[in-house]
Amino acid sequence: MPRQIFQLKVSLADVVPPVWRRVLVPGGYTLDRLHRVVQLAMGWQDCHLHSFDIDGVQYGEPDPDGELALRDELEVRLDAVSAKGGRFLYTYDFGDWWEHELTVEDAFGAEPDERYPACVDGERACPPEDVGGAFGYARFLSAISDPGHPEHEAMMAWVGRPFDPTAFDMDRATTLLRRLA
Template structure:
């Protein structure tokens, strides 16, 4: 049986403009590796807790006190199939919720390297900005620098690159995953 590749469309929920990535990941990846692929695709550093919710079950980092399953023990192809939708949250303080759609499950192409990013729309918010409200306020400050800075968001403007949507660059980062 050939290796199966999951085509995932991952959209950051609630952003305007839209921030979305289409990534290709092996179905044999455990959820911790899928998490890392999502983090890299969105420019997240991986310093914060995260969690998947798939079919009303939660998966996250190993924690004997948590009520979720260990993501290291669960392969993507064991919990998702083509057409499925599930949630991924990164950074429980900023609460970056992502909707993940399994667009298709296809055989791996022998001439292709995985994981890969095949489409990128919208620059992601800077890490630790403070969530959706702060991101929106930062975008308002960029559009109108005369507005008052409500919460020190001008410091984040230097970290935000509205042109940071290069799928090829994201693919390079994904292929360096360890």
């Protein structure tokens, strides 16, 4: 029997216009590998804490100090906690609180000649790290798009590189994901 592949839509909550990715992921991936898939497909830098909320249970990296009650993501497979039609949350950066809605759009047998994981669709650039969550990102976009905005120069200097909020390179995302395989 071919291994099961999950088609996931990953959508950044509270961001307008929407930032999202569609990825194909083996159902046998543990949640720690799914975390890396989300990081690479979205464009995050993986420099903050994260957690999954699946049916009211929190998963992530266990906290040795016990401050966060998280089940170990290394011990849980995607196909054990979700199925076609399933929805769950992934939160990245507990300060900025980037909440991602993950929807299992489909589940099917792996194609013998395909490599997984893969990014097959998406829209818009990932927000810069530490921009201040969805509210801060909206403020950032407003400032960089208007040279007359009082924060334009400061925001351009802060981001330190050209930033096109409409840009998304699906092939680059897939190339990064293939390194996980």
